[in-house]
Amino acid sequence: MAKIIAGLGTSHIPLLGHIIDKGESRAENWAPIFDGFQFTKRWIKEQKPDVVILVYNDHATAFDMKIIPTFAIGCGEEYRPADEGYGARPVPTVKGAPKLAWHITESLIKQGFDMTIVNEMDVDHGLTVPLSMVFGEVEEWPCQVIPLAVNTVVYPAPTGERCLALGKAIRAAVEQFPEDLNVQVWGTGGMSHQLLGERAGLINREWDLAFMDDLQSHYEALAKISQVEYIRESGTEGSEMVMWLIMRGALNHEVREIHRHYYVPVSNTALGHLIYENTDAAACEGGE
Amino acid sequence: MAKIIAGLGTSHIPLLGHIIDKGESRAENWAPIFDGFQFTKRWIKEQKPDVVILVYNDHATAFDMKIIPTFAIGCGEEYRPADEGYGARPVPTVKGAPKLAWHITESLIKQGFDMTIVNEMDVDHGLTVPLSMVFGEVEEWPCQVIPLAVNTVVYPAPTGERCLALGKAIRAAVEQFPEDLNVQVWGTGGMSHQLLGERAGLINREWDLAFMDDLQSHYEALAKISQVEYIRESGTEGSEMVMWLIMRGALNHEVREIHRHYYVPVSNTALGHLIYENTDAAACEGGE
Amino acid sequence: MNNNNKPYSNIPGTTVFDGDMVRVGFHLNQFCMSLMQASNRDAFKQDERAYLDQWPMTQAQKNAVLARDFTQLIALGGNIYYLVKLSSSDGLSVAAAVSTMTDLSPEDYMEMMRNGGRSPAGNRFTDHRESDKKSSKEQQ
Amino acid sequence: MNNNNKPYSNIPGTTVFDGDMVRVGFHLNQFCMSLMQASNRDAFKQDERAYLDQWPMTQAQKNAVLARDFTQLIALGGNIYYLVKLSSSDGLSVAAAVSTMTDLSPEDYMEMMRNGGRSPAGNRFTDHRESDKKSSKEQQ
Ligand SMILES: [Fe+3]
Ligand SMILES: [Fe+3]
Structure with a gap:
């Protein structure tokens, strides 16, 4: 049976993609940012996930003002890196996991989640930057990816409680898939940032660190944070953090935090990153 | 405050649009079909709804295989009748109700419904045929319309329970809208039909009539019918009936059936139509 | 074809358009979708x-499209709402196109519809021994 | 502008991209979206x-686009993810474009970010008397 073993959270800041693509990720001035992913790069080589369910938001790339899905799941065979206005990132095409994706989609819809099914789209930095930060510069991505795009551009985004519930439903769906697959769920976006208005540049380090602390065991409380409170406390784009709750919901109630990294600033944004592993996956299925 | 006063269910068979558009709806051979809407045409002139929330499914018109939303709500200013391959229907442009639509959308997302927001799309026979059958041939549609497109093309469609819950959530949202508006919800599609395979042409009159009987008071039981059972009993396209459950959920627990019409065949399809009015809307808010 | 081992695999003469069929039929259906535009219809008719x-x-x-073999097109992942864009561009009614998938001639199909349609009796299960079971036990 | 009487109307220097803003900014944002294609960028640069x-x-x-007045563009329904397609086609970094909306020069903005960004203290509520209230009482 397929199994979710681990998950991670990470910002998906476009500047990180630019740095990597220009071959400057080993430059000394960027070391405080990239060094925090050295552990991750070693860890993922041991973990060897077959499939990553990658939760991100589309930034007016695949979706424009005509159609804005709250939850869009990619059931396609592959996804090309998008041209976001300065040429597509020179990274490999993303291979989908259509069989598992359709299984999850069918299960989610029957569990009462109103998924938008996507069979063809390009994927922007929200999806490809996390892949680059975790897998580094590679010829082929070493796993299949199921993109899960969450609307965080148009107000309102889905609530934290809805995102947490979606994560739990994803776990239930994955565990019913008959193939032996090592599946990870990644939540991306955040941490605090605001890209508009006089208040642009807002960073709330205290809020971000408390969020990372609480995500391990007090995630039900985090799920109650409203979008307005996210915006007030951590900036308009700080509300991307609901996507980490999908990741959290997909893991067991008991997880071990095996890595954490926090750095300010990257461009306009606070960078956050952590890794969870389920503790004794088989035994302790709590938190429902 | 806005208020849902009444709802109706009706098939949305394309042939009916062809007949009307050719000016043949008063022909004697079609009388058994169209006579069943005479009452409706008089009734709607008395009711004068300001806004109709029109639940239908897109038939590979606005959405293709690239993107398939489970629930798409139209927040646009207007919608053009689609060219479905034989020229657009010569009916008026559909005026949206964007303020109310956005209010409902925000409320639904906060209530945990994962809506896909649509700001621009063309609308096919699923939406325009019910308008024609109810309002007749008019220069302008006499009300605004909020299109609510439900996926019933790709398996799985949303469950009956989910559709009923969506209807209830729509009612809650409408009742919080501060403007005095007379709102109706229409559920369209069905009744029994199958458009493919050796079994094409399936009609289950007994099932259809029982569905119309049960919809008034035993709708919670109807909501438990699985898509597989719909398909088995009433044909692949018979599963469009979940859309009537959205309409039913948006009404009070106590409704009066003030009109019913059932006829076989229209083209490949069993035609069904009924009208409900809330009984003493203010007093009896049961059924939750 | 790809409906094996599914809760609907025992419904006779019926192909449910599920994820497996969507995957197989993606480009076929997108081709049909392209016929919504008059210029594409013209190009198609010029040289199919x-x-x-x-x-x-x-x-x-491609061969099934050229042959207008709707039974085959359904088996190869076509969805009826997409396929009618092909039959419409030929000037065929939906009922006429649909009838070609049955064991009836278009005329006999229309006659069956006029007489109330195909009865569900005997058409619920492929295995007739199952047909007495209450199908209402099916779960969502 | 259109964020009046909303639970976020008392957040200073912030426009939430809600339904009202989407309606006002629809075509502005779709224009920005068109700049994702090189041929459109060329046509735009030729004769804006x-x-x-x-x-x-x-x-x-239109005037705000020509003036690259991002503060104005936000007020007129522009969304930042769409607007950066305009600034990117000018070769501007996101941070540089964003800084023009603040009271800081691009250099001072970068300096503020290097020093840990803008503090939330005093930036939570427009009415400073409210700023002591726990914002955690806010509902979803
Ligand atoms: Fe983002
Ligand atoms: Fe239909």
């Missing part, structure tokens, strides 16, 4: 084979 | 006014 060759469809799918 | 006139935008929106 050449138009089809612009789409990454299988040879079997 | 003529390119803009192809879009059903307001005169104020």
Whole structure:
């Protein structure tokens, strides 16, 4: 049976993609940012996930003002890196996991989640930057990816409680898939940032660190944070953090935090990153 | 405050649009079909709804295989009748109700419904045929319309329970809208039909009539019918009936059936139509 | 075809358009979708084979389009709402196109519909021994 | 502008991209989206006014585009993820474009970010008497 073993959270800041693509990720001035992913790069080589369910938001790339899905799941065979206005990132095409994706989609819809099914789209930095930060510069991505795009551009985004519930439903769906697959769920976006208005540049380090602390065991409380409170406390784009709750919901109630990294600033944004592993996956299925 | 006063269910068979558009709806051979809407045409002139929330499914018109939303709500200013391959229907442009639509959308997302927001799309026979059958041939549609497109093309469609819950959530949202508006919800599609395979042409009159009987008071039981059972009993396209459950959920627990019409065949399809009015809307808010 | 081992695999003469069928039929259906535009319809009519060759469809799918073999097109992942865009561009009614998938002639099919349609009796299960079971036990 | 009487109307220097803003900014944002294609970027650069006139935008929106007035563009319904397609086509970094909306020069903005960014203290509520209230009482 397929199994979710681990998950991670990470910002998906476009500047990180630019740095990597220009071959400057080993430059000394960027070391405080990239060094925090050295552990991750070693860890993922041991973990060897077959499939990553990658939760991100589309930034007016695949979706424009005509159609804005709250939850869009990619059931396609592959996804090309998008041209976001300065040429597509020179990274490999993303291979989908259509069989598992359709299984999850069918299960989610029957569990009462109103998924938008996507069979063809390009994927922007929200999806490809996390892949680059975790897998580094590679010829082929070493796993299949199921993109899960969450609307965080148009107000309102889905609530934290809805995102947490979606994560739990994803776990239930994955565990019913008959193939032996090592599946990870990644939540991306955040941490605090605001890209508009006089208040642009807002960073709330205290809020971000408390969020990372609480995500391990007090995630039900985090799920109650409203979008307005996210915006007030951590900036308009700080509300991307609901996507980490999908990741959290997909893991067991008991997880071990095996890595954490926090750095300010990257461009306009606070960078956050952590890794969870389920503790004794088989035994302790709590938190429902 | 806005208020849902009444709802109706009706098939949305394309042939009916062809007949009307050719000016043949008063022909004697079609009388058994169209006579069943005479009452409706008089009734709607008395009711004068300001806004109709029109639940239908897109038939590979606005959405293709690239993107398939489970629930798409139209927040646009207007919608053009689609060219479905034989020229657009010569009916008026559909005026949206964007303020109310956005209010409902925000409320639904906060209530945990994962809506896909649509700001621009063309609308096919699923939406325009019910308008024609109810309002007749008019220069302008006499009300605004909020299109609510439900996926019933790709398996799985949303469950009956989910559709009923969506209807209830729509009612809650409408009742919080501060403007005095007379709102109706229409559920369209069905009744029994199958458009493919050796079994094409399936009609289950007994099932259809029982569905119309049960919809008034035993709708919670109807909501438990699985898509597989719909398909088995009433044909692949018979599963469009979940859309009537959205309409039913948006009404009070106590409704009066003030009109019913059932006829076989229209083209490949069993035609069904009924009208409900809330009984003493203010007093009896049961059924939750 | 790809409906094996599913809760609907025992419904006779019926192909449910599920994820497996969507995957198989993606380009076939997108080809059909392109016929919504008059200029594409013209190009298709001008040279059907050449138009089809612009789409990454299988040879079997292309042949079934050329032959207007709707039974085959459904088996190869076509969805009826997409396929009617093909039959409409031929000027065929939906009922006429649909009837070609049954064991009836278009005339007999219309006659059956006029008489109330195909009865569900005996058409609920492929295995007739199952047909007495209450199907209402099916779960969502 | 259109964020009045909303639970977020008392957040200073912030425009939430809600339904009202989507309605006002629809064509402005779709114009920005068109700049994702190189051929459109070229046409825009050739004659900005003529390119803009192809879009059903307001005169104020067109003028704000020509002036690259991002504060104004946000007020007129622009969304930052769409607007960066405009600034990117000018070769501007996101941070540089964003800084123009603040009271800081690009250099001072970068300096503020290097020093840990803008503090939330005093930036949570427009009415400073409210700023002591626990914002955690806010509902979803
Ligand atoms: Fe983002
Ligand atoms: Fe339909």
